[in-house]
Amino acid sequence: MSQPIAYLLTTLGGGSAVFIVVVALLLYNPEKIEKWSALLWRLLSAFGTLFKGAHKQYVRLDLQGRLNEFAKGLAKDAPFLAGTRVQIEWTDEDVTRKGFLEEGKVILRLKRNDTEQTNFVHGAYMFVSASLLAKAKRYISPSQRQSLDLYMTTDLLQKEKPSVLGFFLDAYLHPETAKADSKISRYIDSFTKIDEGGLLKSVLLQELNYVGDKVFGRRQDDRIISEVNDLVEFLEAIAVRRVGEEADLEFARDYCRCAIVIVGKPSRVAAEGHQPYVEFVRKNLIPRRIETLYILGLSENRDLLDFICECLDEPYERVRTQRSKAVLRYNDEWIRRDQYLVILRMKGVRVLQASP
Amino acid sequence: MEKKSLKAVHDDDLEAVLKGLGIYGELIHGRLGCAFCKETVTWDNLHSILPDSGAIKCSCSRPECVKLLLAWMDKRRS
Numbered sequence: 268m269s270q271p272i273a274y275l276l277t278t279l280g281g282g283s284a285v286f287i288v289v290v291a292l293l294l295y296n297p298e299k300i301e302k303w304s305a306l307l308w309r310l311l312s313a314f315g316t317l318f319k320g321a322h323k324q325y326v327r328l329d330l331q332g333r334l335n336e337f338a339k340g341l342a343k344d345a346p347f348l349a350g351t352r353v354q355i356e357w358t359d360e361d362v363t364r365k366g367f368l369e370e371g372k373v374i375l376r377l378k379r380n381d382t383e384q385t386n387f388v389h390g391a392y393m394f395v396s397a398s399l400l401a402k403a404k405r406y407i408s409p410s411q412r413q414s415l416d417l418y419m420t421t422d423l424l425q426k427e428k429p430s431v432l433g434f435f436l437d438a439y440l441h442p443e444t445a446k447a448d449s450k451i452s453r454y455i456d457s458f459t460k461i462d463e464g465g466l467l468k469s470v471l472l473q474e475l476n477y478v479g480d481k482v483f484g485r486r487q488d489d490r491i492i493s494e495v496n497d498l499v500e501f502l503e504a505i506a507v508r509r510v511g512e513e514a515d516l517e518f519a520r521d522y523c524r525c526a527i528v529i530v531g532k533p534s535r536v537a538a539e540g541h542q543p544y545v546e547f548v549r550k551n552l553i554p555r556r557i558e559t560l561y562i563l564g565l566s567e568n569r570d571l572l573d574f575i576c577e578c579l580d581e582p583y584e585r586v587r588t589q590r591s592k593a594v595l596r597y598n599d600e601w602i603r604r605d606q607y608l609v610i611l612r613m614k615g616v617r618v619l620q621a622s623p
Numbered sequence: 624m625e626k627k628s629l630k631a632v633h634d635d636d637l638e639a640v641l642k643g644l645g646i647y648g649e650l651i652h653g654r655l656g657c658a659f660c661k662e663t664v665t666w667d668n669l670h671s672i673l674p675d676s677g678a679i680k681c682s683c684s685r686p687e688c689v690k691l692l693l694a695w696m697d698k699r700r701s
Contacts, residue, residue: 398627
């Protein structure tokens with residue numbers, strides 16, 4: 268039992284302490300309050316006109332709570348995506364034509380009679396489209412943008428409301444993936460493989476976030492689209508490679524400069540420890556101004572990965588570490604393994620850089 | 624933490640909002656076309672209300688039009 272909870276239990280007595288802990292947990296997780304309140308309003312809405320407005324509250328809190336829980340859940344793999352909280356803002360009878368046009372915001376209609384639960388699907392799709400990686404999405408191609416939105420919305424629905432996933436897939440995703448020679452279909456396929464390899468949120472979306480910061484406010488440039496396309500191909504090749512197989516692990520372009528360092532070969536790890544990895548980075552990656560390093564290995568090699576990163580604390584700084592599960596290919600067998608990843612970013616990389 | 628607001632209207636207020644915006648009559652008389660597919664927007668298929676170059680437009684709930692609406696919103700942001 269943690270010390271603060273033990274202290275509360277002894278000083279305040281069991282009942283009060285439990286109450287305080289529950290309140291504190293709820294305050295720390297406002298999206299949980301929203302979701303539970305939504306259930307309460309849903310119950311009240313069953314009484315028809317007796318609780319006028321209950322359905323409206325239910326729709327708002329259910330949508331808001333689930334979207335915020337999803338955004339918070341991204342904190343582990345993609346904290347740069349987790350910093351957004353959504354708030355449903357009702358438009359009511361006070362609205363005027365002039366005020367609406369001046370504000371310039373789209374109003375989404377949420378239905379009372381919503382048998383197919385389209386309210387949630389439309390709200391979630393709009394949230395993903397407008398909020399996630401908003402900076403980077405201004406500079407990528409429409410098919411890249413649409414693929415990301417479709418993929419992330421599918422992920423959101425799968426986690427937060429699986430009952431509506433079928434509707435979304437039938438109405439939005441499958442019509443795109445069914446088209447012959449569809450770019451969206453190819454991207455969705457690639458994202459799926461990259462995600463299974465544990466590299467989608469932690470590497471691809473992270474790199475898109477860095478690119479978004481670099482190019483934000485500038486003119487659109489076709490080179491960004493082409494780089495993103497190549498980055499997807501680069502990560503897909505890594506995600507599907509056999510363990511131990513040689514692969515290109517560096518991606519040094521104009522806007523995006525990253526490398527993946529896989530710490531893994533048991534013979535090498537046992538015989539030489541950290542040295543070959545540190546030397547490789549110093550001799551090959553630092554001179555080429557590789558800005559982000561993704562040091563990746565199995566969880567059992569965690570201490571070694573941490574030590575390698577300590578040796579590289581000049582010129583890199585640790586952005587974060589994360590554990591994840593990835594499906595790795597051993598000859599022709601796919602095995603789910605626990606992975607450990609440390610993300611290092613070169614110190615002093617300027618957000619604003621001269622155009623390449 | 625950044626807050627994003629999603630503007631919405633619930634069916635309980637829809638009639639009043641459409642009246643406030645001056646498009647209720649057009650909707651119930653079938654004179655409102657979808658901003659994207661041009662099909663008639665009705666009470667059943669109304670998906671959203673959008674401000675566009677000084678005019679108030681509506682879009683329908685066909686998945687194609689929802690995608691076009693999101694693309695239109697993206698374009699306006701960039």
